[in-house]
Amino acid sequence: MTEFTPLEAILGGSLIGLASVLLMAFHGRIAGMTGILAGMLPPVQADWPWRASFLFGAVLGPVVVSTITGTPVPFENPVSIGAVIVGGIIVGLGVNYGSGCTSGHGVCGMARLSLRSIAATATFMAATFVTVFVIRHLIGGI
Template identity: 60%
Template sequence: MTEFTPFLSLAGGALIGLAAVLLMLFHGRIAGISGMLQGLLPPFASDWHWRAAFLAGAVLAPVLILALTGWRPDFVSETPVLWLIIGGLIVGAGVQLASGCTSGHAVCGIARFSPRSIVATLSFMITTTITVYVIRHLLGGF
């Protein structure tokens, strides 16, 4: 079963929100990870510098925390790697169909009262809820 961590979750959510607000304030850009990554693939976006810096920070921050404190979250997945790859491909297809990811739609889009983002986020959440229920309760979990 998943461990309930309300304080760590709240802190993480606050930091994600702060990063999104600061990016919008200083650069006028949406903190959607899929859009940032897309701008780093050929043909490169003219503003690729901030995209690379933001994504590098997202990758390097946990490495820095590990180096400074020695702390890392325990992560164990009993899910076979093939299922993880298939899930990643399905998520990637969904990101393309929804014209953005959860960070772009849920964090930034809803904050801007975007109807499209509200509908996209509702569909993400409903689909996730159904998927978790089916996997954990009908299929016996992985």
């Protein structure tokens, strides 16, 4: 069962939007996580410091919230490591062919009313809906 937490969703979404706007305003860059991460892989881009800071903040944020509130961030992975690896490869290929990820297209591209990003996000979401339906209802997985 998935729990919906509207306050946390609003706060988290607002912070993602704010980070995206600030990155565009101060660095002229799209806040696409895979593009940011790709710039940290060899050959490392010259603008690696802001990329490292952005990624570090994305990882450190939940740790800070957990520390301040005293509430651990719940995390569980109900699938095997093999499934995670296969899923990561499939997502990586999709990001490559789609010229971006859900954060780049879904947050930044759609905010700019980019038709390409709107189409990419619709495709991402449709694939997600189909995948969840097949795994949960046809295969009988998690």
